[in-house]
Amino acid sequence: QPDGIITVIVLGASGDLAKKKTYPALFGLYRMGFLPERTHIIGYARSKLELEDFRERISAYIKAPIDAQKLAEFKRLCTYVSGPYDKVEGYQRLETAIAEVERDAKGSKNRVFYMALPPSVFVPVARGVKLTAYSRSGFNRLIVEKPFGHDLESSRELHRALAPLWKEEEVYRIDHYLGKEMVKNLLTIRFANVFFGAVWNRQCISNVQITFKEKIGTEGRGGYFDEFGIIRDVMQNHILQILSIVAMQRPVSLDAEDVRDEKVRVLRAIPPVKIEETLLGQYTRSEDNTKPGYLEDSTVPPGSNCPTYAAAVLWINNERWEGVPFILKCGKALSEQKTEIRIQFQDVPGNVFRGAPRNELVIRVQPNEAMYMKFVNKQPGLSMDTVISELDLTYKRRFSDLKIPDAYEALILDVLKGDHSNFVRNDELDAAWKIFTPLLHTIEKKKVAPIPYPYGSRGPDGVHEFVAKYGYKRTEEYVWSEGKE
Numbered sequence: 502q503p504d505g506i507i508t509v510i511v512l513g514a515s516g517d518l519a520k521k522k523t524y525p526a527l528f529g530l531y532r533m534g535f536l537p538e539r540t541h542i543i544g545y546a547r548s549k550l551e552l553e554d555f556r557e558r559i560s561a562y563i564k565a566p567i568d569a570q571k572l573a574e575f576k577r578l579c580t581y582v583s584g585p586y587d588k589v590e591g592y593q594r595l596e597t598a599i600a601e602v603e604r605d606a607k608g609s610k611n612r613v614f615y616m617a618l619p620p621s622v623f624v625p626v627a628r629g630v631k632l633t634a635y636s637r638s639g640f641n642r643l644i645v646e647k648p649f650g651h652d653l654e655s656s657r658e659l660h661r662a663l664a665p666l667w668k669e670e671e672v673y674r675i676d677h678y679l680g681k682e683m684v685k686n687l688l689t690i691r692f693a694n695v696f697f698g699a700v701w702n703r704q705c706i707s708n709v710q711i712t713f714k715e716k717i718g719t720e721g722r723g724g725y726f727d728e729f730g731i732i733r734d735v736m737q738n739h740i741l742q743i744l745s746i747v748a749m750q751r752p753v754s755l756d757a758e759d760v761r762d763e764k765v766r767v768l769r770a771i772p773p774v775k776i777e778e779t780l781l782g783q784y785t786r787s788e789d790n791t792k793p794g795y796l797e798d799s800t801v802p803p804g805s806n807c808p809t810y811a812a813a814v815l816w817i818n819n820e821r822w823e824g825v826p827f828i829l830k831c832g833k834a835l836s837e838q839k840t841e842i843r844i845q846f847q848d849v850p851g852n853v854f855r856g857a858p859r860n861e862l863v864i865r866v867q868p869n870e871a872m873y874m875k876f877v878n879k880q881p882g883l884s885m886d887t888v889i890s891e892l893d894l895t896y897k898r899r900f901s902d903l904k905i906p907d908a909y910e911a912l913i914l915d916v917l918k919g920d921h922s923n924f925v926r927n928d929e930l931d932a933a934w935k936i937f938t939p940l941l942h943t944i945e946k947k948k949v950a951p952i953p954y955p956y957g958s959r960g961p962d963g964v965h966e967f968v969a970k971y972g973y974k975r976t977e978e979y980v981w982s983e984g985k986e
């Protein structure tokens with residue numbers, strides 16, 4: 502419980518992100534008893550809405566299991582102010598509303614500004630709230646969401662505009678993958694287990710794949726997506742964040758700055774991705790004709806070469822990883838939804854069990870959190886043949902009573918606690934853009950053509966060959982028991 506009162510101001514409160522993520526997460530925290538007692542939530546947006554209508558909109562997005570009583574209580578904590586993003590009157594109204602909430606409160610008056618906004622208004626809003634609605638007697642925290650620019654230069658420009666207004670320690674850049682349970686677990690499994698520590702290097706690991714697959718295409722947001730593409734939308738942030746935790750050195754402590762120092766250090770050891778080491782795809786109409794192709798979306802410019810699928814290889818020039826390819830793959834409109842990390846170990850040197858496949862550690866981020874290690878076992882019984890099996894930690898079975906928190910619940914709680922560990926620091930963002938900017942510019946300037954793949958398929962032709970080229974050896978006959986679901 503912080504000293505004093507906290508007001509969370511959701512800027513862009515009637516937008517998609519606020520409705521789908523921010524408010525449900527705030528409610529989730531309230532329901533579980535994690536919202537500090539004296540918290541108030543003020544929504545701010547341009548739409549003129551009556552308070553009751555606004556509250557109705559919020560609850561429409563809060564999904565089961567709903568405790569009606571709790572929801573009613575939560576809605577009472579929420580109020581709404583409408584106003585423009587580019588005029589001081591709006592922020593004055595907001596300041597008056599916050600001051601009203603804080604009027605009789607004892608102790609410090611803390612404010613969290615959650616920017617659930619399109620990038621075009623980031624800077625004016627950050628300026629508006631800083632100049633007019635900044636607390637003079639408590640902490641101020643600013644939560645921002647991607648896109649943080651669209652390349653290195655524009656990201657630096659955004660930083661140059663925000664830095665004079667907001668100190669780095671006040672800013673919380675969200676990458677919601679950092680709030681996912683299995684991503685948070687990476688530090689623990691790597692640094693609290695002696696056996697992982699011993700094999701986590703180029704001597705034992707042959708290649709690492711980090712895969713993100715989604716079933717849905719870009720329906721309804723083609724216009725937005727076309728300006729970004731899958732590399733900016735998912736790979737340069739979510740997947741690269743996972744990579745940095747998989748590959749970083751052990752931090753000096755679990756302090757946010759120690760953790761982030763190590764993430765930056767490993768990112769800085771990665772040279773820019775080469776176009777020759779990528780494979781790009783774009784989805785077309787599904788084979789059964791039920792789903793439209795990417796270019797059929799009326800908001801997508803005709804003939805766009807925007808990739809909806811990308812595979813790319815990153816190399817880390819340091820003592821631990823030199824020569825180990827990190828293969829990042831992500832795509833939309835694929836046959837399944839899955840995010841996983843697949844660490845394939847080297848062949849056993851001088852193996853007396855000829856032809857035995859490699860060990861693989863698979864960390865399933867979603868859906869159904871799990872971790873399993875593929876290993877070679879004796880075929881039970883009289884035979885001395887080998888059989889591939891797994892050491893399997895499936896969360897649903899092992900931690901069956903646990904509700905895994907939503908990423909946004911975990912991250913908003915971190916902001917309330919002032920913990921920066923799971924947020925992106927500015928130099929980390931800079932290092933991430935350096936890795937991808939030359940590639941993105943080449944794709945755009947040279948109009949590199951993506952390989953078409955049907956909606957609902959496994960991706961463009963050539964992906965298997967691509968990963969094989971970088972050393973991944975597939976074990977054809979093996980299917981993880983849980984994978985059969």
Ligand code: BG6
Pocket residue numbers: 677715734735
């Ligand atoms: C967002 C991307 O950041 O992450 C979306 O903009 C993507 O395109 C989403 O669908 C995936 O998040 P999650 O949590 O559903 O895996």
